Amino acid sequence: MEKGEGILHILHTNDLHSHFEWMSCIAAGLKSIRLAVQEREEPVVTVDLGDHMDRAQLKTEATWGQANIDVLNETGYDLATIGNNEGLTFPRIKLDQLYRNATFPVICANLLDAKTKQIPPFLKPYLIKQYGDLTVGWIGITASFSSVYELLGLTALVPEKVVAEYVAAIRSRVDLIVILSHIGYSGDVEMARSIKGIDIILGAHTHTYLAEGEMVKNTLICQTGKFGEYIGHVTVTYDKQTKAVQKMRADCLPTRLYEPDKKVEEVIERHQERAENIMGEVITSLKYDLPVSWEEESPLSNLLAAGLRVWVDAEISLVNSGTLLFSLRKGKVTRKDLLSLCPHPINPCRMKLNGRQLLVILEEALDASVIHREVNGFGFRGKVIGWLSIDGAEVHYDKYAPVGRRIKRVEIQGAPLQEERLYTVGTIDMFTFGIIFPMFKQGTENKFYLPEFLRDVLQKQLQDEKELQKTAHKRWHEI
16 A cells, blocks of 8 residues: 555455355454454455345244344444345344344335335435545445335335435545445446446345456446355555545455354354254144155145135135155154245235136146256245146146147136136246246236245145145146
């Protein structure tokens, strides 16, 4: 560093998704870097960009995210924003309480309480802080799944519009503006191109790995991939007199290079023991095995389809067997078993589809490429799509007929399917994006059921002996 120059260090992580196995090494890395730069009397800030939590993980599920908060506190984070896994997968009352024990502020400018039209008490829209000679403005944003946030009593504003407003409001008061963004790489690039005055965007959501960051116009965009495999380190060099930024550098440091931090390991071990006790609760005891298959109709997936149809009050339900990761054996079933079986943060939903659209979906469901297709994202924590399980309908098909003509006859609620008629369909929110089965994207009158997950539907079914006895009934009939 030359005379008259100042340096600010920003350390960042994103999308850990409750990969606790990396957290003690991350803590060690962050603490090591902070110690080194503090010895040079250079200020350093540590931030997380959201999706630190994932309710598919035992400790997060059992503690409603408090295991994550304790790790963040012990690691020494200074700031955070929230991702969709914090914002959308917790009941509102739990979300309001999520950060009450956090030792750091959480900033997000584009989420409002739907009733008060104000930023919720657990969030701040932005923060202005002094680091040595440099004044930094931090603005947080998260992906605006507006229709889903509405069900939690929150209004999600368009992130780019909100950022533009706050940048204009605080630019004259700060030397540097940093966006804590959980909207994804393409959104970050668009912001950098269209909004003047942003110096740095620390990104998340799309699990994009930018080894040395990326300059778009005058904005440095950074993101470290996923699951805590890398720690991001941004170095900002500036003129102490004018406060003008002279250069910015971004690096991604492999977490595996650091030995685990013992204090964070102790926090994790303590929560593991607590989680095992909580999730060891027995929810039912099965009198017989409930197998699942990803390649053909099976009792456990039929049970889920039946529960889904009743849960959303539909005429027919459609859900892929790949949401169930293994078969259940006779005997006790615990909350831990249920979480391992169906870990996805996927919600039930209801929509309207006509008979013709349903026929297309059922026909596509027979394709081997669909059954064996691997899916990442959209809340899915499984391996492949699997067989399309149904309830409320009987499907007669000829698997040897030409593609597009394999479905021979369908009855819904005992009556022949009518191509022009609208049917009330129960399914899962993942399908509404149009992945795998594009026809689902044409559904109308969509209604999402929050905060319940598929495993909540399945738990209710597993505790109902009458429903268990119906699982062997075939819905798909090969001609």
